[in-house]
Amino acid sequence: MLRLLILLSFCFSTSLLHASDDKMNTERTATLDFLLERAISRNLISGGVLVVGNHQGILYTTAHGRITSNPDAPDLNEHTLFDVASLTKVIATAPAVMKLLENGQLSLMDSITRWFPEFIGSGREDITILNLLTHTTGLDDIYIPLEDPMKIAIQKTSLQEKWKEPGNKFKYADINFILLGELVRRVSGKTLDAFCTEQLFLPLAMRDTMFLPMHERAGGIAPTSTGPNDYFRGVVQDGNARKLGGVAGHAGIFSSASDISRFARMMLGKGELEGKRLFSERVITQMIAPYFYSTGNIVRGLGWDIESPYSAPKGTFFSDMSFGHTGYSGSSIWIDPQRDLFVILMTTRLDYRDIKQFNRFRSDISTLAVAAFWSDVTVHIPNKTSISP
Template identity: 35%
Template sequence: MFLLAALAIAAADVTAVARPLPGGLPEREPAAVGMSAERLATIDRVVQRGIEAGGYPGASLVVGRKGYAIWQRGYGTLDWTRTSRVTANESLYDLASLTKVVATTTALMVLFDQGKVELDAPVSTYLPEFSGGLKDQVTVRHLLTHRAGLSAGRELWRMASTPAEARAAVISSPINCTPGACYEYSDLGADLLGFIAEAVSGESLEGLLQKQVFRKLAMNDTRFRLSDADAARTAPTEIAPPRGYPLRGEVHDENAYALGGVAGHAGLFSTAADLARFARMVLQGGELEGVRVLTPEAVARMTAVATPPGLPEQRSLGWDIDSPFSRARGKGYPRGSFGHTGFTGCSLWIDPFSRTFHVLLSNRVHPRTRESIVALYEDVGTRAADAVMGFDFERLRGPVPPR
């Protein structure tokens, strides 16, 4: 629930700003795609209440359906100085773990399409140094579904003084159970996937993604490492991190920083408008505006349930379907939808049945008060999702796409 003791914020600071998205999607009114503007306006009130509660200074949102952006907003400001307004097409946010799906999983599926990566091949096929004992049983699929037996993470930033040392620490991580027999959401697994993509492609993860994904999709504001000019339009994150200085335009995650700012589990920055283009590509089976990034087969594999039946956590390849992290989908997104969240205050959820998605970006790790840091995930994100998906799905969804 929201904090009851909300802080007073000037109305001008929290008014939603609707602006065209030059790099985003074409716009349509909600009614043109069977959705209610009145119900979507609930999102404006919910997100603004989060600002008033001190949970974050601003947020960026795009709701899309049937290939159009139908509700796009910038709320509040990038930081608490109230000098830089948030816009959906210009404001950059640290995506944190959204990196796992927008970047790393996508890169692996590009290489799958190219016949360079087999999902059930041992990781040691591509990373010979990751071998010995139970490591020889770990497959690419295990990493993508968080079932490799790896721990959630290691404090690389305490262990390593260079990116090479951090990489070696990831590869030396132990396997704690028989691969495939247990589940633990793991940043280490995502990092290994990034290493695989680099080894197979002969390029950096950053270079591979720019060439094969982001440039093709005209996601011109999506990248790992930012320039000083980019930093000026980026939402700040931690005020007092272990690095000893406030973070703005530099990756929030300490382990991603230890890996050089480019990591499989975190490090990507983007705008809501760019992520809307990515979501539309996924909903269209890997193609956007005549440019193909993934085959329909790769998209279907990537977004279908990939974990054994009966487990309390359901995941696809990289993407979340039903787990403790999927609160951001609210109660309205149906089974078969998929998405992901990022610790900094970001979420992306996609429903292939009604061809609907929403992107919500914030910097909840830059709160006015520490007590309000959970405001986005615990209340704002789920309420926003419910506002997006509170419709008659039997009427809206149409034929179920192939999965």
């Protein structure tokens, strides 16, 4: 089995690696490289970039595969742009909302009708911004048309029949963050992409992060598969995001492993990166505080996943204080303030059908990464030849 494969069936005699060590334990990192190579050989992905780090910087990075299958295509690297899909929710939209909250421009307990008068008289007036951020609105995802997409999306959403009182049940739905993306525009007076660039990406020197990647960056963008011989490159994979013009609260960001590492370091730095403060410690604490649903089986932060059916990148050794998110196109991020560690995985995903196998791959990468770089893990890493198929 590939599950606890790489977890506790281990035996090797070298000493544990400490995060502060200058020399890498090649036996441990070689197993991470092996997992990436095996995922490629099994056509789960065509390539990937892995970064492990802490609040101070990068501990390990590796890249396997090329941007395309063309043998002359450039290799993937930490600056390759990926369509990060739903990571948009946590590196763009949720932080943008929290920036507005920190500025006193809105409250988490604002009724949806304060910013969306379209919901007045809908019977959904008790939905709050908090509900949108935690996927507890009770709203279902919708089909968005090409004509007047945002107007129709809001209209169709406001007409949905209420099946659960807001706040009582977790149901992950893109529509929550589509509305939050529009909320940023209505509150700030700026489009979501302009606001995020000005308030988040430029202050963090995230120069690889953007909606609607510029044409001149096309050669450095990894494609997203849409079929056996079809792909998008520089165009967001998500259909609703494309209909919304490529700028949406739930998807649309393109970024690199290097840039997302900077964001993760800011989160571990409690809102500060390299001496520059983006958020107050209070706001960061508020973002990652646990909100419990379904008798504690589902735990969410503000945008962030803490424990849910989507938590595969948490692996085995990340603590209960850790948080993260996944992206459908093959990206994931998981951050642990207690361990002072993060793992970022960016892939060119090929297999969208075998979700179980892909989630195992994500989980195993995180489990091994924490075992390799967190000194309190007392297990040992197996030789790659001992890993079961």
